[in-house]
Structures are given as C-alpha cells and as structure tokens.
Amino acid sequence: MSVKLSTRDEQLLHGQHGEAAQMAMRILVRMAEVQGAAEMMDVSQAHIDGCGLLSETGLEFAETLAAKGGKVCIPTTLNMGPLDLQNWRQFLPATSRNEDFAAKAIRQAKAYTDMGCIPTWTCAPYQSYLTPRFGRQIAWGESNAICYANSVLGARTNRYGDFIDICAAITGRVPKCGLHLKQNRKGQILLRLIDIDPAIMRSNYFFAILGHLVGSLTEDEIPVIEGLPVDVSSDQLKALCAAAASSGSVALFHAIGLTPEANTLEEAFQGGKPERVIDIRLSDLQKSRADLSTAKEGDDLDLVVLGCPHFSFDEFRELARLIRGQREKGKTLHPNVKVVVISCQTSYALLQRSEFLDVLTDFGAEITLDTCIFHTPMVPPDTKVIMTNSGKCAYYAPGELGVQVAFGSMAECVESAVKGHVCQKEAIV
Numbered sequence: 001m002s003v004k005l006s007t008r009d010e011q012l013l014h015g016q017h018g019e020a021a022q023m024a025m026r027i028l029v030r031m032a033e034v035q036g037a038a039e040m041m042d043v044s045q046a047h048i049d050g051c052g053l054l055s056e057t058g059l060e061f062a063e064t065l066a067a068k069g070g071k072v073c074i075p076t077t078l079n080m081g082p083l084d085l086q087n088w089r090q091f092l093p094a095t096s097r098n099e100d101f102a103a104k105a106i107r108q109a110k111a112y113t114d115m116g117c118i119p120t121w122t123c124a125p126y127q128s129y130l131t132p133r134f135g136r137q138i139a140w141g142e143s144n145a146i147c148y149a150n151s152v153l154g155a156r157t158n159r160y161g162d163f164i165d166i167c168a169a170i171t172g173r174v175p176k177c178g179l180h181l182k183q184n185r186k187g188q189i190l191l192r193l194i195d196i197d198p199a200i201m202r203s204n205y206f207f208a209i210l211g212h213l214v215g216s217l218t219e220d221e222i223p224v225i226e227g228l229p230v231d232v233s234s235d236q237l238k239a240l241c242a243a244a245a246s247s248g249s250v251a252l253f254h255a256i257g258l259t260p261e262a263n264t265l266e267e268a269f270q271g272g273k274p275e276r277v278i279d280i281r282l283s284d285l286q287k288s289r290a291d292l293s294t295a296k297e298g299d300d301l302d303l304v305v306l307g308c309p310h311f312s313f314d315e316f317r318e319l320a321r322l323i324r325g326q327r328e329k330g331k332t333l334h335p336n337v338k339v340v341v342i343s344c345q346t347s348y349a350l351l352q353r354s355e356f357l358d359v360l361t362d363f364g365a366e367i368t369l370d371t372c373i374f375h376t377p378m379v380p381p382d383t384k385v386i387m388t389n390s391g392k393c394a395y396y397a398p399g400e401l402g403v404q405v406a407f408g409s410m411a412e413c414v415e416s417a418v419k420g421h422v423c424q425k426e427a428i429v
C-alpha cells in the first residue's frame with residue numbers, strides 16, 4: 001500500500017529541506033509502508049533513545065545526520081547517555097578501553113546536541129522537563145518513558161526505537177498508526193487486584209512488583225488495572241511502568257479512576273469487553289517479588305544500585321531519611337559495599353539546594369548523572385551480588401551484567417548496605 005504524503009512530506013523526501021531531512025523522511029516512509037500506515041502525521045515533541053552508545057553504527061548514524069546538516073524541528077529531549085559527561089573519570093578506571101569508550105560517547109553526545117537536542121540525558125524525562133500534555137502526539141523512545149507518557153500523561157506515542165526517534169525529531173512526522181490512534185488504545189485485558197491491603201499499596205516497592213507481574217501476564221497487550229488507590233505518586237507510577245515495560249513490552253496500561261483514559265471500566269475498554277479477566281492476589285505478588293531475585297537472604301553484597309529509572313528529588317529525600325535513620329543507630333556503610341545512585345542534572349540541581357546531598361555523600365553514596373548502569377562500564381568487574389529497588393534493574397541485571405541480583409525496597413537496600421549482606425525482610429509481600 002502506498003503512503004499518502006502531504007506537500008511538505010514530498011518536499012522532505014525530495015531534499016528541499018536538506019540532505020539529513022531527506023534521509024530521515026525516506027526511513028520514515030519505509031517504516032510507514034512496513035507498518036501499513038495510510039498516511040503520515042505531525043508530532044510535537046520527541047525523546048531520543050538512540051543517544052546511548054550501543055554500537056559503532058549508532059555513532060556513525062548520528063554523526064552522518066549531523067554532518068548532513070540535520071536539525072530537529074520539534075522540542076527534543078535526550079535519554080540517558082553512555083557517560084556521566086562531567087564525572088566519568090570518577091566511575092571509569094583509567095584504561096585505554098575506557099578512554100576510547102569515553103571519546104566515542106563524547107562524540108555521540110556532540111552529534112545529538114549539534115542537531116539541536118536538549119541535553120536532558122535522562123530516562124525519566126516526564127519528571128524533569130517539557131512534560132507532554134494529555135492528547136499530545138509525540139515520538140518517544142525508552143520503554144519506561146513510552147509507558148509513562150501513554151498511560152499516566154495520556155500523551156500518544158508508539159514505541160520509537162533507535163534511529164527512528166531522531167528521524168521523527170528532524171522531520172516532525174511519523175506514520176499514522178498504532179497508539180497514535182484512539183481506537184488502538186482501548187484496554188484488552190482486565191487485571192483485578194483482590195483483597196490487597198491498602199497499606200501495601202502505598203510503597204514504591206509494591207508498584208515495581210506489580211509492574212513486573214503486569215508485564216509478565218500481558219506481554220504487549222493493553223492491560224486495565226482495577227483496584228489501585230487514586231493517590232498514587234509519580235515515582236510509584238514510574239516504578240510500575242519501568243517494570244511492566246521490561247518483563248513484558250507494555251507501552252500503555254489503564255488504571256481505573258487513576259489514569260486519564262480510564263475514569264470508568266467502560267471508558268477504559270471503549271465500550272467493549274475484556275478479552276480475559278485475571279485476578280491478582282497477595283500470593284501472586286509474593287511470587288512476582290521472588291521472581292525478581294536470584295540472590296538470597298544473607299548473601300554477601302557488593303553493590304546497591306538505585307535510580308533505575310533516574311532518581312527524582314523525592315526519592316533522594318526518601319533515601320536521605322532512611323540513611324539518617326541508620327546513622328541515628330550509629331550505623332555506617334559497610335566497607336565491602338558500594339552504593340550508586342543514578343540520576344539526572346535536573347533532580348541533582350534540586351538536591352544541591354537541599355540538606356540531603358551532604359547526608360548522602362557523608363554516608364558514602366556515589367551519585368552518577370546522565371547515564372545508566374547498563375550502558376556505561378561502571379560496575380567493578382569483581383561484582384558478584386547487587387541489590388536494587390528497581391524491577392527493571394532486577395530483571396535485566398543477571399543477563400546484562402552477569403551478577404546475582406536481590407530485589408528489595410529502598411529501606412531494605414539501605415539496611416543491606418549497612419550490614420554488608422542481603423536483607424529482605426520487609427513485611428509487605
């Protein structure tokens with residue numbers, strides 16, 4: 001099927017807006033053909049995931065577009081990058097391999113910023129800058145951000161992978177299909193929370209466990225969750241999105257009475273019926289929690305990783321509160337354990353203006369910005385066991401980092417960092 005193109009699309013395709021825009025448009029039109037889209041549509045904002053240094057090809061692609069004069073034509077933020085651009089020497093030992101990696105990462109960053117991207121360097125762009133409004137058509141990369149934008153904000157984006165994201169940003173156009181269209185956003189599966197104590201549903205920890213379960217139950221279908229409280233925080237929804245988009249490929253969920261396209265069951269299913277109904281009980285959550293750990297209670301701990309997705313200011317505040325609690329008991333960071341917190345410049349700027357930064361650094365927590373533990377070689381090679389409060393990090397760490405992982409609440413992570421071994425005794429699930 002041929003794709004209907006606007007006058008501007010034709011101009012882009014024929015090089016009237018420059019060589020880079022022509023290359024980007026060619027890719028997008030081919031993508032539209034593959035997806036069976038009848039026409040193209042405008043997007044008003046982009047978030048680039050392809051700015052991590054996953055391959056030499058990614059660097060070559062970005063530098064080629066920049067050299068051809070590529071410029072974004074809509075506000076475009078950047079996902080985490082391959083390097084803490086200001087403090088990378090603190091985290092990467094001075095080897096020639098690391099120097100080479102850093103040099104390429106800096107070139108990659110320059111190519112994207114030369115094209116006009118805003119150097120946000122965060123995988124939680126919805127918490128920091130240019131948060132899209134309800135109904136906005138956008139082109140976002142990064143699985144957790146896509147899920148958050150669609151589900152929590154009610155903006156509309158498909159899953160834009162590396163390379164396509166920057167093409168959308170340069171042209172301001174995407175194939176008109178998928179989650180950009182209201183009829184494709186209706187719920188498919190109903191997940192009912194049954195007899196879960198409301199006290200359990202107050203912690204971020206519960207939302208990571210629930211997200212992991214939702215992803216594994218639904219894969220890429222659109223789940224509708226019934227039974228969540230309405231006073232849920234942005235960090236809790238962030239934890240849910242990140243975990244659901246990892247164990248499954250959830251790009252959109254609805255939560256009755258909570259997310260903006262699901263005031264009622266009828267609205268969430270757009271007047272239709274669920275294809276399946278699944279009840280979630282405490283025992284399912286307990287199993288989901290157990291699935292997220294390969295290490296066990298009492299195992300020696302090497303590293304605590306917090307901030308996947310990137311830590312918000314509220315999470316820094318909570319971490320400082322927990323550390324203070326340990327310090328009041330005379331406890332300090334165990335000498336064999338390293339604590340790394342990953343965040344972005346905007347949350348860090350707020351942290352610097354608070355009393356919490358000193359609490360964290362006095363304890364020995366190391367804060368790294370702009371990057372991600374999976375995309376920069378910052379985990380010491382002798383690391384065997386890590387602990388995290390992130391469902392996404394717990395899901396990927398054994399395969400990607402070759403370590404054992406223990407999943408726990410933020411409080412359990414802090415307690416384990418003090419004791420030097422894994423403690424998972426939080427009562428909730």
Ligand code: F3S
Nearest residue numbers: 080123308309310372
């Ligand atoms: Fe962000 Fe990396 Fe986690 S991109 S969501 S810190 S895996």
